[in-house]
Amino acid sequence: MIDTHAHILPGMDDGANNAAQSVEFIQTADAQGVKTIFATPHACDGVFNCKKTDILQKCSQLQTQLRDQGISTQVLPGAEIRINHDIVTDFDKGSLLTMNDGNKFLLVELPIIFISKAISMMFRQLRERGVTPIIAHAERNPMILNNPGLVADFVYNGAAIQVTASSLTGEFGKQAMKAAQTMVSLDQVFCIGSDIHPGRKYRMAHAANRLIKLVGRTRAGQILFENPSVMLEGADENSNRIYMEKVY
Numbered sequence: 718m719i720d721t722h723a724h725i726l727p728g729m730d731d732g733a734n735n736a737a738q739s740v741e742f743i744q745t746a747d748a749q750g751v752k753t754i755f756a757t758p759h760a761c762d763g764v765f766n767c768k769k770t771d772i773l774q775k776c777s778q779l780q781t782q783l784r785d786q787g788i789s790t791q792v793l794p795g796a797e798i799r800i801n802h803d804i805v806t807d808f809d810k811g812s813l814l815t816m817n818d819g820n821k822f823l824l825v826e827l828p829i830i831f832i833s834k835a836i837s838m839m840f841r842q843l844r845e846r847g848v849t850p851i852i853a854h855a856e857r858n859p860m861i862l863n864n865p866g867l868v869a870d871f872v873y874n875g876a877a878i879q880v881t882a883s884s885l886t887g888e889f890g891k892q893a894m895k896a897a898q899t900m901v902s903l904d905q906v907f908c909i910g911s912d913i914h915p916g917r918k919y920r921m922a923h924a925a926n927r928l929i930k931l932v933g934r935t936r937a938g939q940i941l942f943e944n945p946s947v948m949l950e951g952a953d954e955n956s957n958r959i960y961m962e963k964v965y
Contacts, residue, residue, distance in 0.1 A: 718921055719945040720746060720754040721816070721879055722797065722824065722853055722910025726775045729758040730765040732914055739779055740786065742913050747790050749922035753949065755795040755816055755910070757824055757853075761807075762799035769814040772796055793817045793949070797853050799826045802835075805842045815848065816948040824879070826853045831860060833867055837874040844875035851877045854912060856884050856897040865896065868905050877907035882924035883917065885909070901931050901940075908945040 724732025725742045733739040746754055756776050759765035776794040783790060796814040798804065807813050808823070816822040823843065827836065843850050852858075852871060855878050861867050868878060883889055884897040900906050909928075911921050928937035 718749075718751045718753075718925060718941045719908070719949075720751045720911050720913075720921055721795075721851070721908045721945045721948070722757050722881070723754050723913045724756075724758060724797075725754060725792070725913065726756045726758050726772065726779060729767050729771070729775060732758060734915060736779070736782060738915065740783070740788070742919065743783065743788060743790050743792070745919045746911070746913075746921065747788065749919065750925070751790070751911075751921050753791045753793065753945075755793050755824075755945075755948070757795040757797045757910075759826075760796040760798045760814070761801055761804075762797075762826065767796060769796070769812060772814050773818065795824055797824050797826050800828060800831070800836065800839065805839055805846075808843065808846065808848065816851070817950070819948065819950065821847065822849050822851055822877075822948045824853050825850045827855070827858045827860070829859055833860075833870065837870060840871060840874045840876045849875065849877050851879050851907065853879050853910070854881045854884065856880045856893050856900060857889055862892055862896055865899065868900060868903075872905060878905050879908050879910055880906055881912045882909050882920040883912070885924040885927045886920050888918065888920065898927075898931060901928065904932075904936075906940055908940060 725739050727733045727736045727739045758767040760767050773794050780792050795816045840850050855861055880897040884893040887894040911919055913919055
């Protein structure tokens with residue numbers, strides 16, 4: 718499995734407090750069958766603004782530590798970027814860290830309140846640049862919960878949908894669980910992530926079992942591995958376009 722959303726870099730945001738906790742999270746992930754984890758600290762959210770260069774450096778240091786300890790899990794760089802009116806401009810400047818620094822997938826977090834037409838326009842502008850925005854924990858956003866039709870609109874305008882493993886297992890409440898399961902059943906979900914923080918349980922294996930029950934092993938495998946594997950090397954623009962059209 719590939720975990721596409723994890724706050725495991727030590728001391729960068731509200732995620733892992735230190736290197737020991739980072740390793741603990743990663744060992745738990747490995748025990749559940751996760752072999753690749755995207756480290757995605759918060760950026761541009763008004764509280765944390767982790768910089769691209771700092772994330773890349775921390776990720777490299779953590780990967781070296783894992784290798785020295787004989788841990789084979791692959792940790793790749795990314796960021797959870799809160800959407801703001803400068804996001805397209807910041808991408809053009811090269812200041813935003815895409816998934817695996819590949820310039821093809823950007824993990825974004827929706828604000829609590831937003832204008833959907835403005836968000837869709839930003840998604841279209843990113844897609845024009847060959848970038849697929851991935852909406853983090855879409856099932857937990859209040860506006861989407863109140864208007865589930867927004868998911869289809871965002872997908873139509875070029876976004877991909879990520880849901881949280883713990884939402885599928887009910888740990889973020891019944892409303893988030895129902896929303897996540899509905900998105901899965903409607904074939905709207907591209908990938909899942911643990912969104913692991915201190916105080917939360919790592920639920921990727923439990924979410925995998927839930928996915929299998931909802932949509933079967935083949936589709937679950939696509940969500941857990943095949944879809945996010947496109948982010949590992951940063952597919953070229955043409956293969957990215959074809960793949961996303963195939964999925965959606």
